[in-house]
Amino acid sequence: MANEQTDKAQDLEQEQIEQTQTDAEHHAEAGIEDLKAHISKLEESLKLEKARAANAIYEAEKVKERLEREAEAAKKFALEKFTKGLLDSVDNLERAIAAAGEEKTPLLEGIELTLKSLLTTLEKHGVIAVDTQNGFNAEIHQAVGIDPQAKAGEIGNVLQKGYTLSGRLLRPAMVTVGQ
Structure with missing residues (x-):
């Protein structure tokens, strides 16, 4: 009887061990499935974050490029108002030279040298006089009158020179045009 009880106890113990192993295997399989699902979620989250990071880098590059373009344009045209003010001085020096006539005096030579230097x-800073030799162009010339001696579409007299700054019109040339 003692052997029977011992056998029963061993059988019971063996069944418990087998049950524990089966439970552990099921638990391990369930744990593996949970881990696989968790890994899948993490991979999807990683893909999303990589896409967001790539988008943020792209946007930052675009902002950087735009700021560089704007800074370049600002540098290029920062002196526009200042240059327009200097054009008045150029006009005044040219008027002084025209008013002096043909007589060469030291004062006139000084004015001419000052004008040339200016x-x-x-x-050097990109300010160029507008061309008035090749006919009228409404984009760079402002017609302020009609010149009866000039041919149609040709510029008769230049009343005030026009200037551009780095290709942008600062001031149109004021001209008279033939009919």
Whole structure:
């Protein structure tokens, strides 16, 4: 009887061990499935975050490029108002030279050298006089009157020179045009 009880106890113990192993295997399988699902979620989350990071980098590059373009344009045209003010001085020096006539005096030579120096400095910074030799162009010339001696579409007299700054019109040339 003692052997029977011992056998029963061993059988019961063996069944419990087998049950525990079966439960552990089921639990392990369930745990593996949970881990696989969790890994899948993490991979999807990683893909989303990578896409967001790539988008943020792309946007930052676009902002950087835009700011560089704007800074370049600002540098290029920052002197626009200042240059327009200098053009009045250029006009006044040219009027003084025209008023002096043909007589060469030291004062006139000084005015001419000052004008030449000012124009050279303006050219170094991208300020160029508008062409008035190749006919009327409404984009760079402002017609303020009709010149009866000029041919149709040709510029008769230049009343005030026009200038551009780095290709942008600062001031149109004021001209008279033939009919």
